[in-house]
Amino acid sequence: MTDITHHDSFHGLPVHTLQPPSPTDPTAPPAAGSVAWRLDCYPYELPFEDVWGRFLDEVDTTGVRALLIGPWWDGDYTSLSPVVDAIVADAHRFPALRALFLGDVESEECELSWLQLCDITPVLEALPLLEEFGVRGCGDGAPGEGSLQLRPVRHQALRTLRFESGGLPGHVVRAVGASGLPALEHLELWFGSEWYGGDTTVADLAPVLSGAALPRLRHLGLQNSEIQDEIAAAVASAPVVARLESLSLSMGTLGDSGAQALLDGQPLTHLSVLDLHHHFLSDPFVARIEELGARSGVQVRLDQGDRWDDEDDKARYVAVSE
Template sequence: MTFPENTKTFAGRPVVELESGEPLPPVQGPVAWRFGFWEEDFGTDYGPCQAYNEALDELLDGIDTEAVHALVLGSWGYAAFADAPIVKLCDVAHRLPNLEALFLGDIEAEECEISWIRQGDLTPLLEAYPKLRVLRVRGADGLALRPTRHANLRELAFESGGLPADVVRGVLGSDFPALEHLEFWLGVANYGGDVTVRDLEPLLNNNPFPALRRLGLCNSEIAERIAAALAGAPVVGRLTELDLSMGVLDDAGAEALLTGQPLTHLRRLSLRHNFLSPEFAARIAAELPGVDVDVEEQQEETQWGRYTAISE
């Protein structure tokens, strides 16, 4: 699985492209504005892309920034060599006073592989945008998050081919009283994904987020162990949606999940893009008749083993 094109919707809104120096185009209803700037600069010393920062300034000078409620940022130069514009976003926070939703890294595979995308410490970003309700981040090279508090954040998602355990610990050590949706693409060890079930235990057993209803533990090479832990995890009883898609779950792992605590209270269970047999996939759907069970795109193990949907 790759990202062949940019996202078309974000935070429940259609995405509309912005051009530097141009006014906001006329639209009907709420939209998410998108801005990207790709520059093939292979001589950089790994830092902010100055040309991108200048282009973003030019863009903000030409639009009504108070009308921007949702923002999708694509490439910031060449994202494998240029740091994510977190510092720049903090510097211009006063110009985006109504920003509620941010996607940092809507980057196609042709522009930069997901595990090459350079991120940074997200903590100042959350501090700079107190109205933020949705934050989605793609890429995990250099990604960090220190324990923090944010009163309004409702959706937090990390798309990665390998998520550092320190990021998970930072999230689970934070105070997000409004958080309803949490999504981790855990990835693989070869690309920095060193999260263990023990790292997830504060979430599974104690759940520091009282409003949490939708949980994704996706794209994981330890999906079997996660499924076994979820079978008895108290957090499951409070969820309406559970997403274990894009991993390496087989019939044995799904059996552990299915024979654990009841799952009939869920509205949706996604096991999409795993390694279930057709017979077991049909059994899960039959045993959870009131649940929207997604078992599409099941994979077949090769002679080299099973692989997550996203790695490099």
């Protein structure tokens, strides 16, 4: 399993969690634009609305450049909807905001599959200057209350889009492919397990793999998948690969058949990084991939390999599921 932890830095800034008021600590808060602000209901034991209100009152939000939302509940797990509603309602108060991450939550606080998400499209619509957007959490496989949802959206400024999920619904992936994101340079999708709603198919990825709607894409991460071999086979002939600088097929169930497809497919020697960590490759295929890297100068990542049972695909597992 890959550890899911809080961000130490975000959008090139150190993360600073808004602290509860303390009469014994006179330390002044950092300048609004010098840190990535993180909101967390745990230290307060207050509803998110109250924490959000204090943030607006005490921080010069016109200077905030990056924002992370940690645990947004103060008791039972609740929907992300009030968070989205607050951000949308107060978007005009954040003219400098360029990066937003929803769900900066560790497993000890809440498992990914327990996070109650919602439609996050309104955030992108309300923040047209946003350059980096990330979401952590699973879906339940069908649109509805508590499930991660995304509608096709056109966004001119977004450069980085990241979904960290143990079960990314196929309808979210299809929405990404149908969106207009002409500035996007970095796309990272963690597909997860079908058990937790990760029902994405290779067909769902066709618009992304064609690259037609993503003219500036330079990094593609198709990760944490139970069908990693099928994805690798599709990537082997995907037009988008020719313009990439880095490619990640990590964290999933990649085996020898997927590696063979990559080796037989289009050249990968133009890449600076090929990340295949957490794989199920046999030693001969590890050696062949390493030789490719050594010969071409591609930085290859092959750590966290496992070979539970060469003949049993069911013994393979993704790095992040629950």
